Amino acid sequence: MNKPIGYWTKRLDAALETHLDRTLARLKLSRRQWQAINVLAETPLSPEDLDGVLSPFWGGDTRRRESELAALVGRGMIIMVDDRISLSELGHAKQAEAQRLVEDSRRELSMGIGIDEYAMALSVLERMTRNAERLAR
Numbered sequence: 001m002n003k004p005i006g007y008w009t010k011r012l013d014a015a016l017e018t019h020l021d022r023t024l025a026r027l028k029l030s031r032r033q034w035q036a037i038n039v040l041a042e043t044p045l046s047p048e049d050l051d052g053v054l055s056p057f058w059g060g061d062t063r064r065r066e067s068e069l070a071a072l073v074g075r076g077m078i079i080m081v082d083d084r085i086s087l088s089e090l091g092h093a094k095q096a097e098a099q100r101l102v103e104d105s106r107r108e109l110s111m112g113i114g115i116d117e118y119a120m121a122l123s124v125l126e127r128m129t130r131n132a133e134r135l136a137r
Helices: 005-025 031-042 047-058 062-074 090-111 116-137
Strands: 078-083 083-085
Touching: 005 031, 005 090, 031 047, 031 062, 031 078, 031 090, 047 062, 047 083, 062 078, 083 090
Parallel strands: none
Antiparallel strands: 078 083
8 A cells, every 4th residue: 555755754754863863872962963063063053043944853842952952052062152053172073973973874774775866855855845835824
C-alpha cells in the first residue's frame, strides 16, 4: 500500500532526529543546539535574527529554544558580543567537530541515492512546502 508524502516526511523527520541526536550526543549536543551553532558559525546574529532563521526547527516552542540556548551559554559555546549572539572559540571548535560528524552521517544517510535524485527530492519537497504554506494562509 502506498503511503502519502506526509507519512514519509514525518517518518523521515523522526528517524533523522533520532539518528542525528545519537550522532551529536558524542559531543553532548542536541540537534537543535547543532543547528544553532552551525548558523552562528557563519556570522553572529541578533537574538531576533537567530530566532527567525531557526524558527522552522523550534516549532514555536520558546521554552525549548531558551533551554537549548541556555545550555550552549552554560557550556561557554555562545556569547553575546555587541548585542549579537556569537560563537566563542570553544563554540567554533565544537561546531567544526560536529560538522565532521554530521557530514559523515549525511554520507551514510544518502547511500544508494544519486546526486540527481537527491537534488530532485529536495526540489519537490521545497515546492510542496511552499504550496502547502501558501494554501494554509
